[in-house]
Amino acid sequence: MNKGGAEKIFSVYWFAILFIVAAAIVYMVSSFYGKPYDVRDVETGLLTDKAATCLSLGGYITGNWQALNNNTFLAECGLNFNVEDAYGWNDNQYLIEIEFLDFNSGLVLKEISVGNPNLKLDCAVEDRNFPVCLEREMYTIDKADRQYKIKIFSAVRKTEKNAQ
């Protein structure tokens, strides 16, 4: 009689444990699949690569770099910063800043900035709900062997579709 009672209590505990384990699995799966895939790290890397390839090819700085400016940069480098019409985004989800410096003196020769400049202010915060930023530098020369350093800073926001 006692043995039967003990077995029943055991089975109640067994179901309680099973329920707790299932609830934990459901919570973990829901929280994992409920969040969007965050691809902004990849996106900033690709944006930086694309700009770098446009500005320097085969180690030589592009011939028309002095003619580049904020208005011509996107078209010259084959970029398009339009985004989908969602969450009140107003084509302001990207930022790219380029600095051309003299390699020896460090003097800034030219600056280009395209996109939403406010994104840079949030880059100091390392949180998923803020833009993802990336800064890279590269060395390049022109045909006359003058040396340059190019700094590329890129930022992608798109927070609503990549972080929650």
Next chain:
Amino acid sequence: MQKKGSILAENIIFIILNLTFIIILMLFLFSKTGAAPVMEEKYAKQIAMLVDTSEPVMTIDINMEDAIEIAQKENMNLNEAIAINGNIVTVKLRPDSNGYSYSFFNDVDAKANFDTKTRTKYYLTITKNE
């Protein structure tokens, strides 16, 4: 005799309940991992990243067997499952949904076509934006 019979019945009920519990849990997991909205988001972002890495002129094959299976179950026209308008990719696996859209920054002309031979993949054609 009666006691033995009741023990057997209790054990069978116990096992059935356990199995039911596990089956429900597995169904939940499969429904979450293979759900259409998850697939739409995954492939929209993947295609956008592929277009960002591409250069004109290129053709890129994307194996989308799992997404195509879902689209077929939902009676979705497979030629309309991926749409690229301007620089926005939209993947739609259910006729009654708006799908999932994601933009790419590479200023190229991209088109997605369903591979009618294999019926398991799409191919992207990347050309220069005129």
